[in-house]
Amino acid sequence: MSTDTQLDSWEVFMQARTGANFIHQGSIHASDKKMALQNARDTYSRRGEGTSIWVVPTSEIVASSPEDVDMLFDPSNDKIYRMPTFYTMPEGAKNI
Amino acid sequence: MTKQEALFKYTLRLGDNALILSQRLSEWCSNAPFIEEDLALTNFALDMIGRSQALLKYAGELEGLNRTEDMLAYRRSERQYYNNLLVEQPNGDFAVTMVRQLFISVFEKYYYTEMQKSSDEMLAAIAAKTLKEVKYHLAHAEDWVIRLGDGTGESHYRTQKAIDDLWMFSGELFEMDEVDSKLIAEGIAIDLDKIRPLWKAYIANVFNNGALQIPQDGYMQTGSRQGIHTEYLGHLLSEMQYLQRAYPDAQW
Numbered sequence: 001m002s003t004d005t006q007l008d009s010w011e012v013f014m015q016a017r018t019g020a021n022f023i024h025q026g027s028i029h030a031s032d033k034k035m036a037l038q039n040a041r042d043t044y045s046r047r048g049e050g051t052s053i054w055v056v057p058t059s060e061i062v063a064s065s066p067e068d069v070d071m072l073f074d075p076s077n078d079k080i081y082r083m084p085t086f087y088t089m090p091e092g093a094k095n096i
Numbered sequence: 097m098t099k100q101e102a103l104f105k106y107t108l109r110l111g112d113n114a115l116i117l118s119q120r121l122s123e124w125c126s127n128a129p130f131i132e133e134d135l136a137l138t139n140f141a142l143d144m145i146g147r148s149q150a151l152l153k154y155a156g157e158l159e160g161l162n163r164t165e166d167m168l169a170y171r172r173s174e175r176q177y178y179n180n181l182l183v184e185q186p187n188g189d190f191a192v193t194m195v196r197q198l199f200i201s202v203f204e205k206y207y208y209t210e211m212q213k214s215s216d217e218m219l220a221a222i223a224a225k226t227l228k229e230v231k232y233h234l235a236h237a238e239d240w241v242i243r244l245g246d247g248t249g250e251s252h253y254r255t256q257k258a259i260d261d262l263w264m265f266s267g268e269l270f271e272m273d274e275v276d277s278k279l280i281a282e283g284i285a286i287d288l289d290k291i292r293p294l295w296k297a298y299i300a301n302v303f304n305n306g307a308l309q310i311p312q313d314g315y316m317q318t319g320s321r322q323g324i325h326t327e328y329l330g331h332l333l334s335e336m337q338y339l340q341r342a343y344p345d346a347q348w
Contacts, residue, residue: 006130028132031243038236039132042139 007031009058012040014050022054030055102278103216104158105178106285108168109321110219111151112179115169116329117200118144119336123187136236137193143229150222170340174330175323182265184329188258191251194240195258201234202298203269206291215283238302245306252307259303260311267316269295 007029013022025044030036036055045053064072080086121141128134152165163171182200187193208230211223244251270288272280279285296310303310319325339346 029130030132034239038136038239042136043132046135046139 007035010036010040010055011058011061012044013054013056014040014044015052016050018051022052027058028055097274097278099278099282100158100160102275103284104155105275106279107151107155107158107219109178111148111155111165111168112177113183113200114144114148114151116177116179116332117183118142118148119332120183120185120187121193124193129190133190140197140229140233140236143233147222147226147229150225154218154222166340170337174325174333177325177329177333178320178323179329180265180268181317181320181326182262182269184326184332185262185265186328188261189254190240191244191254192258192262194237194244195255195262197233197237198241198302199262199266199269199299201230201237202295202302203291204230205234205298206294207286207288210286210291214285219284241302241308242306245303245308255306256308259308263311263313264315264317267313268318268320271318271321273321 008031009027010030011027012025014025015022025040028036028039028043030039033055037053040053040055044050076082118141121137121144124134124137125141126134128137148169149165152168156163156165156168180200182196185192185196204226208223208227212220212227214220214223241255244255246252270292272288276285276288280287300310302308317326
């Protein structure tokens, strides 16, 4: 018999109001979807935060590796033309 | 007994049930099997203390002796409490707590559904708010009873034992006396005979899903309508009331 009594890990995302983005709140333990929703509700919406909850098994999340941080994120830093502020607004243009 | 006196007693019972079960559940704080369950059980306790606050405040107004909800909660002795014996039973293991919660939540689901139609506006309003909370308590308790009943040999054994041990306290939920009959006639109280078959059918279905046996109806414990309790209530009150008894009117 397994001695791990902590059940599986799930990530919790909550929406503060209808139409808003779901924001990561943290993680919880649960043995299935139903329990995950209940535990997420009890852990992260005790004071009326939120209108909707997503729970996702932590093992299903694909994360980038810290070692790849240079490869993934550095190249964008020296290409300032990727920023909207690079472009000067033509004088007289109204609807930009 | 006037209608006002009957309504006071009736409201007090409902408030006491919520208060005592809240106190019991709060004992799980920092002791539950895991953190999420710890939060769930203390959430339930907070729901119930809110409900008891509303009910005891209303009871105090009905009584007309200027007793606040806090005075009713902290200055009455054991024999002046009218909660069902079921809610004062010790937490036991997790299975006992969940079976107790299932019994009471199924009862409260049907009870507060009916109570929303009460001719007493205050009770009807409290019922509408309470029902949302009760539905969640029930979903949680029901899931766990099925999970444990249909789980390992050990969890099944403990859950069936909890059912067998607590069954004798289930009959009292449906007891009625002159307070009830007077208020039923006024359209205020609920006829518990109508709820009993619904309760039993719901419980039987949960047990069926959890591979659990419904016990034979044998001797049923009774007494709370007269303020007679099991040996556990006095100990619970001595802990709950300690501060107000030792330092009356203490504020924080």
